[in-house]
Amino acid sequence: MSKIESINDFVVRFANVNGSGSASANNLFAKAIFRAGVPVSPKNIFPSNIQGLPTWYEVRVNEQGFLGRRGGVDLTVAVNGQTLYKDYRDLLPGGYFIYDSSKDLPDDFHRDDITVIGIPFTQLCNDEFKNPKLRQLLKNIIYVGSLAYLLDLDFSILTDSITKQFQKKPKLAEPNIKALELGYDYAKEHYADACKLSIRKSDKVGNGILMDGNSAIGLGAVYAGATVTGWYPITPSTSVIEAFERFSKKFRVEEETDRNKVAIVQAEDELAAIGIVIGASWNGARAFTATSGPGISLMAELLGLAYFAEIPTVLVDVQRSGPSTGMPTRTQQSDVLACAYASHGDTKNVLLFPCDPKECFEFGADAFDLAERLQTPIIIMSDLDLGMNDHLSPALEWDDKRRYDRGKVLSAEDLDNLKEKWGRYLDVDGDGICYRTYPGTHPTKGAYFTRGTSHNEYSAYTEESSIYLAGMERLLVKWDTAKGLVPGPRVKLRDPQNKVGVLFYGTTTHATYEAIARFSKKGLEINSLRVRAFPFQKEVIDFINDHKTIFVIEQNRDAQLRTLLMTEDSVSPTKLQSILNYDGLPITANFITDKIDNLLAAEAQLGLEGKGGKA
């Protein structure tokens, strides 16, 4: 049997029971690899339940920094009886299966194409530690120790991490380090070079950080000066607000008074949450909320109000697997249409698609400038994978010279200096954006009556067709203005001659780049465009026009972004071929590679049949 051999490029999977405290041990492991300077990204695959069900932690290690999911598992740490067989079965040939040998493997476990490594974690743990609570936690630490040996992971990094972690209570560090040693020693004793996977120190991590997308968005909102949030708990968006609260506690307390320079209101539901955001934004504060699918559906009516009454609104949608309650702890990119065209009537919303924590932070801040500049809802389209998992990301940066763009707002002075009569919905600049005033600005000028009913340029109610039409058409002018303001796409023209390109967005990015690199190896340079916002700019359309076929890669069933490309920019459907993964798990490089292979073959076929010109 040939064992899988690899340095700094493999996949480790931990199979645990949720609520059993495995998280800290698993994080310790991933963090250690990161600290060894080797690019790494862990993904939690957890159940919609609090305790007792299977949960997996998949760690991708890749020297070149391809940190999307690859597909397949090289080494499994299987400590969950419920899924033992599945974990055993799913391991790649040549892989390594580590299990708790305190209990024998059932007889029907007889694969001969893998290396089985039994370590009596429970036994080692119970022999050493008495406190039952501690036992549960330390059992997990022991397998990290074993892995350190098996993967040649610098042991000191682990011990340093532990000491750092328990700075405040060093007494707790001891048993943890002891546990690491137990695992390390046992492995060394019984499985000397059984494993051909190893971590070699590197410098590929640079000044990168390991961070989850939700924290980055919450932090971005703090930096952007958000002061009001109404929110309602829902997985996987809750931690966006938790992060906002955490960082506010740190940065938003008035020294003198101990009072908060922020208002965080846990609302009674999502309708109230978005209502609070709209009310606060209308009143001149920067406000936002975060939710997931079901919340998006409930916010539809009020999003339509914000679109039509033109009220800045920042909303974060951390997408999960729909429809309905679906799989609350699985990822997807399936709210694209629901967000782009939220609410009844003719409505369109601006969408931002971050792909890593750094972009989460940036978009988390930019969204407020955009919302106030465009006076319309801006929806940040994150997802469970990006939001709740730690990702290797470039360090965050903030330009201290940056000033908030509060958009077109008239001060008392402005009002006094106005020559002509001011109208809330009067487009004086021709960009479709009108000047607003905050309540209380001026004793006699600038007051107006905001309404979701149709209004004339001075915001009075009207049923006059021509006036209604003019307003609706102005909103389209504003839509065009938006194209010039939202973040542009990331285009990579690897081979101008190649008429095949791929288009993708958000968390699909990383696995796609790995797939592209594989084709490069084979000598095929595929051009790519990463969409970062909707509406789409000219670059996006040009890229599509410059190619004969575009593979649109998405993590939903109905090719939702493809729909937007056709609807908004009249791109021919036949030109856009979909690659869709929507099983709830982050898309893998293997999946994308296969699909592209097949589609290219089909293309070639067509080419031969001379139907090349069909697009």
Added chain:
Amino acid sequence: MSKIESINDFVVRFANVNGSGSASANNLFAKAIFRAGVPVSPKNIFPSNIQGLPTWYEVRVNEQGFLGRRGGVDLTVAVNGQTLYKDYRDLLPGGYFIYDSSKDLPDDFHRDDITVIGIPFTQLCNDEFKNPKLRQLLKNIIYVGSLAYLLDLDFSILTDSITKQFQKKPKLAEPNIKALELGYDYAKEHYADACKLSIRKSDKVGNGILMDGNSAIGLGAVYAGATVTGWYPITPSTSVIEAFERFSKKFRVEEETDRNKVAIVQAEDELAAIGIVIGASWNGARAFTATSGPGISLMAELLGLAYFAEIPTVLVDVQRSGPSTGMPTRTQQSDVLACAYASHGDTKNVLLFPCDPKECFEFGADAFDLAERLQTPIIIMSDLDLGMNDHLSPALEWDDKRRYDRGKVLSAEDLDNLKEKWGRYLDVDGDGICYRTYPGTHPTKGAYFTRGTSHNEYSAYTEESSIYLAGMERLLVKWDTAKGLVPGPRVKLRDPQNKVGVLFYGTTTHATYEAIARFSKKGLEINSLRVRAFPFQKEVIDFINDHKTIFVIEQNRDAQLRTLLMTEDSVSPTKLQSILNYDGLPITANFITDKIDNLLAAEAQLGLEGKGGKA
């Protein structure tokens, strides 16, 4: 000045104040023309307000039965001071302007291209009648009398209508008839043949009826055996439920007990309304609700539940002008996208597009068969124009041999006879539709746990990717099955050689047919397809493929049905050219004619430039 001359083909407009009791008089007028056997259709153009604001009643008379709006007004009865000038200005050259001469016209009213007819309605009324309440009503009856003379309308039809109307209280008939005579005589005396418009008795109405679409849908629901409705008031959908209640009082009371064979629950909001429908349908009753735009937005989450848990759901959307509260008393077809893709995640709903009361009645009944057969939401897409205005419609019919199709439901016997294990989401027939059971059916078999979370074929919760995928793909199989069940399109191939076709739906139909007829007159036979349902059948796609260019006519801004054509059937956007009217008033034949003219000119241009093949 040349007066407009026409027999049985013109447009009369009444300008009134709402809440002033003009409705009955205006209806009397329209009904009389109908009873003269001349095709007629009146449209109310009313404000979102209860009393004191301008309201118009536009009556289209057309011998050939083109009863969409034409555009332009030939004769105006202007009895609303607030809009007097507007009404005066908007009248077509050669037209007739009838006003209440009890008060002189202002001096700045000096058009010399129209015939001004002053009749002192108020004076005539006050001289004759003392009761102030009666006065208000009869003043309006007087102008109907005058019109009778001016338009040569058989006076006996009016008097008969009155006597019929007041059968129960004949004493009230007298003053009404007196009022008619007053108006008639005055006109005869002072304006002998001043007017060159006239109604000539005809037989073009056949056995048609004059009915509003909402009543027809409510009646359809009664015939289909709907027994439960949860609803929340909203213009323009309220009268659907009012009709359902009215007809239920008539047909659904148990003689023996005086109890109702129906449960009509006024809900606290739209979320509750659709929840009630879903709960009742789940439990084996036929249930439905009706709403308009804002309600659709609020129902999004629960519609997603019905889609994913596969619960029959009948919903009527009587569309009004959005976005947000928009223009509540104006029409539009702008909820198409919101309904087709309601809710977050990958969801699709079946839509039905009726174009007249007969279809409202039929779809109002068929929707229940479809919902139970397909176990999914069926949304009837009506609009304010169809729902709240009277339309000339073929008589309603019901086949007494027709049996309700309750879809795949297992009885206790079925369960006992089952060979293999039953699963709620087990697709045994391969059509994507599974067998359901009603609660309480069998003591030990057929119970299951319905959920909006992802489920396996036996409706147990699962996070297993492959099972989730299989379920989502089966829903697409069901979607294909739907194509074979929903009402097919109405295709008219007038000239197989012509490569230009028009595609439309709902209330856009009538004005479009008139426009098409105008082109026929000019020798250009345009092919047409009327969409009656979504998803689209093969005929729809074939029709599009058989033509070089398709003009898609809609009453919304964003060409929403066009989006569905591209998304669901990969129709090339360049092939679909939009004709969009979304000013809140029903689309007119004039508007469509102009647009088609322009587009054809452009086409020709392209043709010359030899770019014909671009599509």
Added chain:
Amino acid sequence: MSFDRPTFRHPNQTKNKAGFTRQDYEGAISTLCAGCGHDSATAGIIQACFELGVEPHRVAKMSGIGCSSKTPAYFLSRSHGFNSVHGRMPSIATGANMANRDLLYIGVSGDGDTASIGMGQFAHALRRNLNLNYICMNNGCYGLTKGQDSATADKGSAGKKGVPNPYSSIDLCELAIELGASYVARGFSGDKKQLVPLIKGAFAHSGLAFIDIISPCVTFNNTSSSTKSYEYVREHIEATNTFDFVPLQQEILAEYEEGSSQEVTMHDGSKIHLHKSDSTKDVTDRLTSVNNLETEKAKGRLLTGLLYVNPDIMETHDIINSTHRPLNSLTEQDLCPGNAALQKINEGLR
């Protein structure tokens, strides 16, 4: 994930009057946290159904979303269940009940599901007096989303995170009484003896019976600083009274000494015997009931037991005067007026 319960458990069990064993009322194995109050509440429901001898398949189980709303999967596996969406159980239950008035409806919800997002539907199901056994498993927090305070969390109470809740709480029982509930009780998942008769009484009641079951969340809100912890509740619990629930059939057998108890006859003929004692509270007058709750609250005590009952009141079907036959049992003959009637209607439209 839901696991089927291995059926070899309890080989031979005593049967109830309807001929069912207790096992016939069980459901799938719970996936809730070990020790979760909801599992005890579930056991109480199973026990009540067993003792009452309801036919499992004549019960419909409705719920919203939350750990509590998962429990219908863990009892009465022979009944149809509907785990809907967050906060909308009342409307779904209303529709179901309108469709078939002959089934018994049990609606399970949580304090988040009811007092926050579900407040509107809760209030209006009460106002219509829907014939529903509405059980709220109240742990003062959002368990499934990891323990945020809910609207029933008492002011000052702190869960796992240790941050005292700054808002005053909503007392769902007081609110239910205010909104016209006709049977209101409060139980504690830690006191099955009291809970079971409360649930049985609720089943016998015609109209909306609301039971607020204090059901501790051991994972997020069972701290010493929480007023919804097992310990706190045990130490602060008071009861309005003890009572027996006597089903119609057993009425003849039951004997009560004159004056020793107050008797309430339920809609279905069953009787509730409230044992009199000095501490006994009157539970048949709305305001007194609210007063009872407030006075105990003022003393820092948590009042449980049957809090208010009014058996003679119209439920939704009575209010809307609907047929006594289940609407879902009506056929074309009952429902379709036929073509002749339609032609008359056409006539009226000419």
Added chain:
Amino acid sequence: MSFDRPTFRHPNQTKNKAGFTRQDYEGAISTLCAGCGHDSATAGIIQACFELGVEPHRVAKMSGIGCSSKTPAYFLSRSHGFNSVHGRMPSIATGANMANRDLLYIGVSGDGDTASIGMGQFAHALRRNLNLNYICMNNGCYGLTKGQDSATADKGSAGKKGVPNPYSSIDLCELAIELGASYVARGFSGDKKQLVPLIKGAFAHSGLAFIDIISPCVTFNNTSSSTKSYEYVREHIEATNTFDFVPLQQEILAEYEEGSSQEVTMHDGSKIHLHKSDSTKDVTDRLTSVNNLETEKAKGRLLTGLLYVNPDIMETHDIINSTHRPLNSLTEQDLCPGNAALQKINEGLR
């Protein structure tokens, strides 16, 4: 449509202490039905603002959807207004208030807007004790949609359609008290003398002041069979007490004979003097207040006036301990931690 009021009206008017004329508090001309109770309620609001001498531009007007919710267009045209969507005024007002605590907020809603679709948001704005002057113009029906019964329509009451309402009604004042409102009053659009001080007191109150104004719908619910008609209300109205509202500034001037009145000091120092008389009811105790309402109801009477007040209570900003500066006035300096801090955060993530 909204018409601007011709400004040549009232040439020279007396000014209030803030230097404004009554006209400065008016709005566009009403498009409601002639005689609609809402117009009288509007007049009451205008009068109260004028007498209090609030600066018009320091007031923000919020509303939902309905005839009642249109009224903010008809008063204080110098104030910003927000006519939002149906039932969501409370959340919009919450956001607005969070953004700037220095403005006065008046929220206008209807009985449909509040008691049906808005029930949840109403309840939770109360629970948070939002600093809002919440006015519900209550006509027992859905005026704008042509008169359907609302949840506040009394059982048996019949509007224009003549069908008696079969459901029992929700008493918004009782509910508000139950849910923790700190200032609860009921007025009648037909009694301006009583209404104006109630509104003034509400403005002086810190926290959620709820005023239920019985405001007849002359078009759909002013029939002899309606309990929300002018006639019925006039014949059945009772008042808890008469009282004067004395703004802080005038305190010194006001003289009250010892014992003749009960004095309540509002948050802003203003005082309310409740005149004592035999019929006077205590309005400073929650349960008593509910009792007052119920006893009068039992007698078939409608209790109006100040029903409950508790001036010493924390409003939302106090509860969440937010800065006393308006949040919308904070700048980069106050809000942005800057790059140095960010680099520290990066460090922590390595």
